Amino acid sequence: MAVFGQTDHSGHKMPPTPTPTPTSTPMDHSGHKMTSMNMSSTVDIGDPMNREGSGTSWLPDSSPMYAYMKHYKDGGMLMLMGTAFLRYTQIGSSRDVSAAGKGGRSRFDAPNMAMVMYSRPLSERSQLGLRAMFSLDPITQRGYGYPLLYQSGELFHGEPIHDRQHPHDFISELAATYSYKINDSRSIYFYGGIVGEPALGPSMFMHRVSGMNNPDAPISHHWQDASHISWGVVTAGYNFGKFKIEGSAFNGTEPDENRWAFDKIQLNSFSGRFSFNPTKDWSFQISHAYLKDPERSEPELRSMRRTTASAMYNKAFDNDRNLASAFVWGQNYKEGKYTNAYLFEADYTFGKNAVFGRIEQAQKDGHELVISDDDPLHTGTYLVGAYSIGYVRDIVKDKGLDVGLGGMLTGNTNPTALTPIYGGTKHAGWQLFIRFRPSKVSH
Numbered sequence: 001m002a003v004f005g006q007t008d009h010s011g012h013k014m015p016p017t018p019t020p021t022p023t024s025t026p027m028d029h030s031g032h033k034m035t036s037m038n039m040s041s042t043v044d045i046g047d048p049m050n051r052e053g054s055g056t057s058w059l060p061d062s063s064p065m066y067a068y069m070k071h072y073k074d075g076g077m078l079m080l081m082g083t084a085f086l087r088y089t090q091i092g093s094s095r096d097v098s099a100a101g102k103g104g105r106s107r108f109d110a111p112n113m114a115m116v117m118y119s120r121p122l123s124e125r126s127q128l129g130l131r132a133m134f135s136l137d138p139i140t141q142r143g144y145g146y147p148l149l150y151q152s153g154e155l156f157h158g159e160p161i162h163d164r165q166h167p168h169d170f171i172s173e174l175a176a177t178y179s180y181k182i183n184d185s186r187s188i189y190f191y192g193g194i195v196g197e198p199a200l201g202p203s204m205f206m207h208r209v210s211g212m213n214n215p216d217a218p219i220s221h222h223w224q225d226a227s228h229i230s231w232g233v234v235t236a237g238y239n240f241g242k243f244k245i246e247g248s249a250f251n252g253t254e255p256d257e258n259r260w261a262f263d264k265i266q267l268n269s270f271s272g273r274f275s276f277n278p279t280k281d282w283s284f285q286i287s288h289a290y291l292k293d294p295e296r297s298e299p300e301l302r303s304m305r306r307t308t309a310s311a312m313y314n315k316a317f318d319n320d321r322n323l324a325s326a327f328v329w330g331q332n333y334k335e336g337k338y339t340n341a342y343l344f345e346a347d348y349t350f351g352k353n354a355v356f357g358r359i360e361q362a363q364k365d366g367h368e369l370v371i372s373d374d375d376p377l378h379t380g381t382y383l384v385g386a387y388s389i390g391y392v393r394d395i396v397k398d399k400g401l402d403v404g405l406g407g408m409l410t411g412n413t414n415p416t417a418l419t420p421i422y423g424g425t426k427h428a429g430w431q432l433f434i435r436f437r438p439s440k441v442s443h
Contacts, residue, residue, distance in 0.1 A: 009401045042119040045127040045179040046187025046239045051441045053390035054207040055197025056235055060314035061280035063209050064322055065441045075121040082114035085215040091147045092427030097163035099144035099156040110140035111215050113206050137167035138259035148217045149412045150384040152368040155257045162296040162370035169259050183242035196233040198248035199273035200289045201225040202310035202328055208323035212347045213356045215433055219386050220362045221343030223330030224308055229255055231263035244275040252291030268288050268292040283312040304334040321350045339363040352397050357389040385413040404435040
């Protein structure tokens with residue numbers, strides 16, 4: 001997760017979470033100084049805050065947090081986090097990548113996300129949490145999104161989007177949590193959202209430290225963490241300290257193309273996830289889900305099963321150097337056929353600089369690539385790849401808001417069979433951007 005700056009204690013007796021004033025360091029109920037490493041997650045009172053990812057997912061405990069944090073004397077805590085990119089992006093290939101006649105292979109745009117989290121102790125052992133996430137994508141990306149070769153999923157003006165990343169809903173999460181600490185190593189929690197993220201997949205790409213500097217969504221997104229915006233979610237979890245088991249009932253149907261309005265809220269799908277953080281630097285998960293009516297672009301598809309597994313590693317060498325990486329595998333099973341997607345991404349931050357990259361391959365069929373039904377290629381499945389490397393330098397850092405200038409180069413590959421569609425087998429793209437995010441919370 002990401003978080004912004006913090007304040008301190010006034011000398012009064014503390015409830016179970018910190019109650020600082022704006023001039024010193026937060027203290028726990030025993031009078032010890034607290035850091036972001038030992039404050040509680042807003043989702044689960046039994047988790048350290050640095051472990052908190054998107055929805056109810058886990059990150060490595062050593063993960064840095066980029067956010068603004070404020071504590072209240074009643075034990076309440078407010079966190080604000082987010083990321084925005086102002087950029088110009090251009091992709092390769094000769095394919096018409098428009099959606100319903102809108103958009104080309106280049107664009108000025110601004111992918112963005114903002115999140116508000118609040119938690120407050122209800123007793124010595126229990127906590128209430130509130131979460132909301134928003135995106136101005138409906139304005140900055142409009143309905144047809146930004147060019148991203150081989151990306152698939154969702155609709156614009158009733159037509160399937162291809163080779164573009166769709167915009168996210170204005171309201172992407174609106175959820176509440178209740179957690180109870182059984183003892184020092186065990187806790188339970190309940191998460192419910194009008195819109196939210198079920199227990200499926202790793203922490204989604206915008207919340208992974210390994211991917212925060214990358215403006216692009218993964219092309220493997222719909223195999224790994226696409227359910228992060230589900231209109232209707234209920235999750236229950238049991239935390240064993242280093243282990244966690246959880247299950248969700250949720251809406252497995254992807255959001256509709258009206259990015260401003262509430263979708264129909266329903267619980268038509270189910271998932272389960274097992275998470276394991278053996279050390280402060282590692283986080284693993286495996287999950288499986290049954291999704292009902294998952295794709296609006298495939299109304300004849302009644303159900304799909306998705307399985308994911310991931311390993312995330314984070315190493316904080318010191319306050320100025322951090323290495324974050326993630327390996328994610330996802331598999332979809334539909335209509336008697338399995339398809340797989342693989343992703344590896346990493347980010348090395350040193351001082352005001354960061355180098356980041358992503359390697360991914362995904363098996364996509366002719367329907368997902370929106371190849372015409374009367375084209376013989378429509379019935380095939382194809383392994384496509386995207387390989388990116390980028391650099392960003394902060395021109396403003398640790399001032400409450402970090403502002404970075406960066407760029408990224410991307411190479412894409414597709415099999416020879418798709419040459420009639422994409423005009424070749426190898427393509428290149430690039431982008432330049434300005435990145436905005438809150439400064440890192442010091443430990």
